[in-house]
Amino acid sequence: xxxxxxxxRRQSAGIQATQSQATAAYWLIAPALSVIVVFFLLxxxxxxxxxxxxxxxxxxxxxxxxxxxxxSNYVRLFRDPLFWVALKNTSYFVLVGGPxxxxxxxxxxxxxxSRVVRLKGFFRAVFFLPVVTxxxxxxxxxxxxxxxxxxxxxxxxxxxxxxxPVDWLGDPQWAMPAIILMxxxxxxxxxxxxxxxxxxxIPDTLYAAARVDGAxxxxxxxxVTLPMLAPTFLLVALITMIGYFQLFAEPYVMTRGxxxxxxxxxxxxxxxxxxxxxxxxxxxxxxxxxxxxMLGATLLQLGFGRGALR
Amino acid sequence: MRSAAKVTMLYGLLVSGVALTMLPLWWMLAxxxxxxxxxxxxxxxxxxxxxxxGHYVDLFTRLSLARHVFNSALVAVLVTLxxxxxxxxxxxxxxxxxxxxxxxxxxxxxxxxxxxxxxxMLPLFLMLKELGLVNTYLGVxxxxxxxxxxxxxxxxxxxxxxxxxxxxxxIDGAGEFRIYWSLVLPLCKPILITLAIFTFMGTWNDFMxxxxxxxxxxxxxxxxxxxxxxxxHVQDNELMMAGSVLTVLPVIVVFLVLQRHYxxxxxxxxxxx
Numbered sequence: 062x063x064x065x066x067x068x069x070r071r072q073s074a075g076i077q078a079t080q081s082q083a084t085a086a087y088w089l090i091a092p093a094l095s096v097i098v099v100f101f102l103l104x105x106x107x108x109x110x111x112x113x114x115x116x117x118x119x120x121x122x123x124x125x126x127x128x129x130x131x132x133s134n135y136v137r138l139f140r141d142p143l144f145w146v147a148l149k150n151t152s153y154f155v156l157v158g159g160p161x162x163x164x165x166x167x168x169x170x171x172x173x174x175s176r177v178v179r180l181k182g183f184f185r186a187v188f189f190l191p192v193v194t195x196x197x198x199x200x201x202x203x204x205x206x207x208x209x210x211x212x213x214x215x216x217x218x219x220x221x222x223x224x225x226p227v228d229w230l231g232d233p234q235w236a237m238p239a240i241i242l243m244x245x246x247x248x249x250x251x252x253x254x255x256x257x258x259x260x261x262x263i264p265d266t267l268y269a270a271a272r273v274d275g276a277x278x279x280x281x282x283x284x285v286t287l288p289m290l291a292p293t294f295l296l297v298a299l300i301t302m303i304g305y306f307q308l309f310a311e312p313y314v315m316t317r318g319x320x321x322x323x324x325x326x327x328x329x330x331x332x333x334x335x336x337x338x339x340x341x342x343x344x345x346x347x348x349x350x351x352x353x354x355m356l357g358a359t360l361l362q363l364g365f366g367r368g369a370l371r
Numbered sequence: 372m373r374s375a376a377k378v379t380m381l382y383g384l385l386v387s388g389v390a391l392t393m394l395p396l397w398w399m400l401a402x403x404x405x406x407x408x409x410x411x412x413x414x415x416x417x418x419x420x421x422x423x424x425g426h427y428v429d430l431f432t433r434l435s436l437a438r439h440v441f442n443s444a445l446v447a448v449l450v451t452l453x454x455x456x457x458x459x460x461x462x463x464x465x466x467x468x469x470x471x472x473x474x475x476x477x478x479x480x481x482x483x484x485x486x487x488x489x490x491x492m493l494p495l496f497l498m499l500k501e502l503g504l505v506n507t508y509l510g511v512x513x514x515x516x517x518x519x520x521x522x523x524x525x526x527x528x529x530x531x532x533x534x535x536x537x538x539x540x541x542i543d544g545a546g547e548f549r550i551y552w553s554l555v556l557p558l559c560k561p562i563l564i565t566l567a568i569f570t571f572m573g574t575w576n577d578f579m580x581x582x583x584x585x586x587x588x589x590x591x592x593x594x595x596x597x598x599x600x601x602x603x604h605v606q607d608n609e610l611m612m613a614g615s616v617l618t619v620l621p622v623i624v625v626f627l628v629l630q631r632h633y634x635x636x637x638x639x640x641x642x643x644x
Contacts, residue, residue: 079469085547086468090476093461093517097480100495100513105486107494172385177378186630187389190396193626193633195576197594198615201601202399205608211411213398220414246395251637258638307487310578314598328489328579336583341493348490356485 112345121339134346144347146322147330148354150237154326155305155358158241162301163294165249170256171282185257189250196247200314203243204230207315230316233323240311240324248304252297259293260286295366299359306355327351396619403427403613410608426613436617438589439596444621446508446581446592447574450515454570455563457517462525463555467537468547477526480519488514489579496583510584511592515574521566528562529555565636568629572622593618 119126138144173184206213207229218224229239271281308326312318318325335344402410405419430436465477504510540550581592597614604610
């Protein structure tokens with residue numbers, strides 16, 4: 062059959078079609094790819110190079126003042142007590158704020174998904190509302206809610222529970238917990254939606270079988286819901302961790318990193334070094350160390366997650 | 372009886388959740404209408420004694436906030452339109468067209484997702500400074516114009532378009548660009564709406580990049596202008612609350628109107644991943 066003129070014609074038409082498809086594909090991809098390569102991938106490489114230089118305000122004026130300094134920015138960073146403070150604060154925010162956020166999200170998802178609850182759409186939308194709000198604006202609002210003299214939080218704590226008023230954002234011990242509380246309020250709706258989707262994907266037959274076996278509500282949750290939610294948990298934990306490592310606007314607006322640097326985050330440290338003092342080489346090294354920490358934490362979590370899923 | 376108690380408890384928890392979630396937003400709205408000084412009285416009030424729109428008037432007259440509303444709206448709308456176009460073009464090509472290097476390129480793009488945006492900000496600032504784009508709308512817009520996330524979102528959706536449909540259009544003599552524009556785009560409408568909402572809200576709410584790239588206060592987007600206003604008017608609670616209301620109002624309206632698409636898009640993504 063092969064070798065007839067009709068076949069050859071069809072084949073060459075096919076090749077032509079594939080070629081025109083490829084040409085079209087390159088044109089369709091070119092704009093997006095150029096933007097990503099020029100304004101994202103290239104800057105990543107440039108940041109690595111920048112972190113090996115002493116780029117500062119003098120270099121900003123004239124590039125002649127730029128010198129290659131090897132790894133000395135990184136060495137300096139690890140000797141900088143302020144960086145360790147920022148790392149400690151950021152870890153606090155990630156390790157305490159992250160699990161609390163995920164827990165509140167799961168609780169809200171379980172409540173909203175309960176079979177007996179009506180108006181699911183309403184509750185879902187209300188709990189999601191803080192997620193869409195502008196972080197800077199709600200940080201301004203919470204600044205006032207936390208005020209020791211006229212803020213709502215202290216009013217409730219003092220008036221209803223008789224606790225001494227706390228200067229939330231003015232006390233180095235309480236400033237980070239205050240930022241965590243606000244972050245939970247702002248973010249729990251997002252993970253709640255992902256948990257609701259995960260809960261919906263658990264087949265009802267599993268619960269029916271568990272009930273037949275005599276499992277009560279707690280046992281159904283422990284032996285059906287939780288294991289079936291494991292992939293969702295991993296996803297939510299990763300998203301939350303990656304987002305929380307990048308803490309910036311909350312301390313910038315609410316505390317400027319204070320009091321006594323108790324809310325200085327790594328990104329805020331990088332911003333101050335890079336765009337306030339123009340130590341851009343030093344700031345680039347900070348950005349890369351943050352990147353490395355985030356990558357390490359992600360791989361660690363994926364490793365744990367795979368182990369748990371197995 | 373036991374189940375009635377359980378239902379009551381569930382609703383009790385849900386209603387307290389609603390109250391706690393809404394309280395900060397409610398207080399923001401109420402305080403924005405209070406006369407100067409009323410938001411700082413003790414005990415705190417949840418309703419203005421004598422409502423006034425004076426702070427809103429102040430914001431638009433004395434503090435020329437309209438300028439920043441315009442900046443934010445312009446940047447958010449333009450970024451959304453450009454991102455929809457560029458990401459849908461690339462996303463469709465990655466999903467449905469055959470070309471050399473397709474899968475490798477896509478894998479590299481996905482790998483780039485692990486790099487946090489902050490890493491790029493320092494060199495990007497220097498680059499845009501050389502290009503004369505510091506303190507311009509284009510400078511604010513550039514990082515959002517095409518994103519790996521957007522391409523990925525469109526690609527996953529476009530994968531479900533049957534090849535036979537595209538081939539039928541080819542046999543009818545439609546060119547590849549025509550197929551993209553008149554066949555693929557309409558089919559992708561649901562995911563395009565989701566991407567539009569994500570992009571619009573992300574750009575409107577973004578703080579760090581506009582803060583870096585905009586140096587002249589006339590150019591500030593709303594969040595940057597609001598943070599700046601806080602520096603000078605930290606004592607004017609009611610005024611700051613009015614500014615916060617204006618900043619969050621557009622995104623809340625967009626969300627309430629399109630929430631079905633937003634939440635369903637998010638849920639679909641969550642299940643797939």
